[in-house]
Amino acid sequence: MDISAIFSTMQAEISLAVILIIMLLADLILKQPNHKALQGLACGLLVVQIALNIVPVTGEAFGGMFVNTSMSSIVKTVLTAGTLLVFMQADSWINREDSRHKAGEFYVLTLSTLLGMYYMVSAGSFLLFYVGLELASIPLACLVAFDKYRRQSAEAGTKFILNAMFSSALMLYGLSLIYGTCGTMYFADMTAMLTGTPLQILAMVLFFAGLGFKLSLVPFHMWTPDTYQGAPTSITAYLSVISKGAAAFALMSILVKAFGPMIENWSLLIAIVTVVTITLANIMAILQHDLKRFMAYSSISQAGYIMLAVLGADGQGMASLVYYVIVYIVANLAVFGVITTVEQHNNGRVDREAYNGFYKTNPHLSFIMTLALFSLGGIPPFAGFFSKFFVFASAFHAGHWLVVFLALVNTIISLYYYLLIVKAMYITPNDNPLPTFRSSGMTRACLVICLLGIVLLGICSNVFNTLSNVALL
Amino acid sequence: MEIHVIHYLVISTIMMFCGIYGFFTRKNLLALLISVELMLNATNINFAVFNRYLFPGQLEGHFFTLFGIAIAAAETAVAIAIIINVYRNVKQILTDDITDLKG
Numbered sequence: 001m002d003i004s005a006i007f008s009t010m011q012a013e014i015s016l017a018v019i020l021i022i023m024l025l026a027d028l029i030l031k032q033p034n035h036k037a038l039q040g041l042a043c044g045l046l047v048v049q050i051a052l053n054i055v056p057v058t059g060e061a062f063g064g065m066f067v068n069t070s071m072s073s074i075v076k077t078v079l080t081a082g083t084l085l086v087f088m089q090a091d092s093w094i095n096r097e098d099s100r101h102k103a104g105e106f107y108v109l110t111l112s113t114l115l116g117m118y119y120m121v122s123a124g125s126f127l128l129f130y131v132g133l134e135l136a137s138i139p140l141a142c143l144v145a146f147d148k149y150r151r152q153s154a155e156a157g158t159k160f161i162l163n164a165m166f167s168s169a170l171m172l173y174g175l176s177l178i179y180g181t182c183g184t185m186y187f188a189d190m191t192a193m194l195t196g197t198p199l200q201i202l203a204m205v206l207f208f209a210g211l212g213f214k215l216s217l218v219p220f221h222m223w224t225p226d227t228y229q230g231a232p233t234s235i236t237a238y239l240s241v242i243s244k245g246a247a248a249f250a251l252m253s254i255l256v257k258a259f260g261p262m263i264e265n266w267s268l269l270i271a272i273v274t275v276v277t278i279t280l281a282n283i284m285a286i287l288q289h290d291l292k293r294f295m296a297y298s299s300i301s302q303a304g305y306i307m308l309a310v311l312g313a314d315g316q317g318m319a320s321l322v323y324y325v326i327v328y329i330v331a332n333l334a335v336f337g338v339i340t341t342v343e344q345h346n347n348g349r350v351d352r353e354a355y356n357g358f359y360k361t362n363p364h365l366s367f368i369m370t371l372a373l374f375s376l377g378g379i380p381p382f383a384g385f386f387s388k389f390f391v392f393a394s395a396f397h398a399g400h401w402l403v404v405f406l407a408l409v410n411t412i413i414s415l416y417y418y419l420l421i422v423k424a425m426y427i428t429p430n431d432n433p434l435p436t437f438r439s440s441g442m443t444r445a446c447l448v449i450c451l452l453g454i455v456l457l458g459i460c461s462n463v464f465n466t467l468s469n470v471a472l473l
Numbered sequence: 474m475e476i477h478v479i480h481y482l483v484i485s486t487i488m489m490f491c492g493i494y495g496f497f498t499r500k501n502l503l504a505l506l507i508s509v510e511l512m513l514n515a516t517n518i519n520f521a522v523f524n525r526y527l528f529p530g531q532l533e534g535h536f537f538t539l540f541g542i543a544i545a546a547a548e549t550a551v552a553i554a555i556i557i558n559v560y561r562n563v564k565q566i567l568t569d570d571i572t573d574l575k576g
Contacts (some may be wrong), residue, residue: 019543054542064539126537126570127536127540130541130544131498131540134544137542138547141551142551145555147517149562150562151562151563152573154558154559154563155571156574157555157559158552158556158571159556161548162502162505162506162509162552164548166496166509166512167514169492169512170512172516173512173516173519176516176520179524180523180536181532185533226574229574230573
């Protein structure tokens, strides 16, 4: 294979690596007051990155170590777009007096996790997958502990890195058992060797545990609320959508591609985990008053819904998973955009009581928040309804009607707690609500994009059609 | 006595579960880190042994071991940096003292 073929297959990775280096150099060259320029540069480069890689590329490199399919190309573009939205809404936090001197580090670290996710979603072997996973999680730990002088941030960082190491050690143990039974680490060769012996089932469960930590599925979710609460809000947003979306796609493609012969074993495992995840997270979310902690439990239950698409285990399941991730990215980032802005104008308060009477003073922000929460809850005209419908349909198609029924019941519970925030904003009276404020231009642009996504992604049916056509190729 | 693959596997399994036990029971953050290192090294032994005894014709397992060692070192560096930061903020690195976040 000649070098130009490798370049064309890996063009997304190479251009992102170039962007990473440019950001690193720009951080060195630009002086202190130029944090605005740094943010503009980061956003502009990501737009270029999306434009360069909008056309899906397929191909293999390094003897099947790196496999790019049209679907993984699309997923990479979606993740890049989500990162762009995070960069846009981060400005009210990163341009603050106490954190602007390390703005460059924020962009570099975030982009390097994105590069890790790129490798994770298009790995063709467990070796590259493991390297990508670690590249996606080690800089993320630095980001979680980014506010060096805040006790909570340090605590959240500790919890994150120790749990990430523990889970990756469990996963590696599983991978070593797979290597012992199969003699190969390539997904393509592995399928023939996997027969569902007890050792291989143990290995599969350990592997699932490793990714379950990243996705925060229930037995492995204990770190999520603490980390989400302690991390800076923009990092929480990144953690809850981008890193989760990449892990979900990687999990599904590996389970289908490599563990295909063991589908009976893992679909039972995932069915149980899904039901427990959604139910427990919903019950815990009702009890929360801190909005970031609340969003953590909400994101755990959303991860459970994503797992329904994995149960589908075919092209339609893959398409509904990617569609769910896209819709989840816009809705969740809209909520986090509002939380970040309110936090900056409210002395860092993120509890639900701070939002009482919010509609009277800031009608636009509360309108966006309401629509995003409706979408997360799955109320019909918005995109969240359609994405939930498609994941339910794909799990139902695979015959898991009991799981779908329990998830449906849970959707109603989740509506209750999403509407608690809406009630606080519109109905609960408050003598001194938050004063009226105007958020920065970048944040407003980000919120408008999210709003358009929430409204249009559901109505424009050709989004899902395109995805399912690509998935069935 | 000849040393077989089974002897190595017994050692690595014991190491793995010692690590898991330590991770759940120790109170000091550095002890937690040591426990995780024990787990990672158990997997490295597994990879190297499987490659050496079961698939002597290839190198995949040895490469995985090398990557595992390098990445574990990077992880440890970040973890220790964060633990130092915890010490600066809290003046303690016992898990009982870092309980600000709870719901």
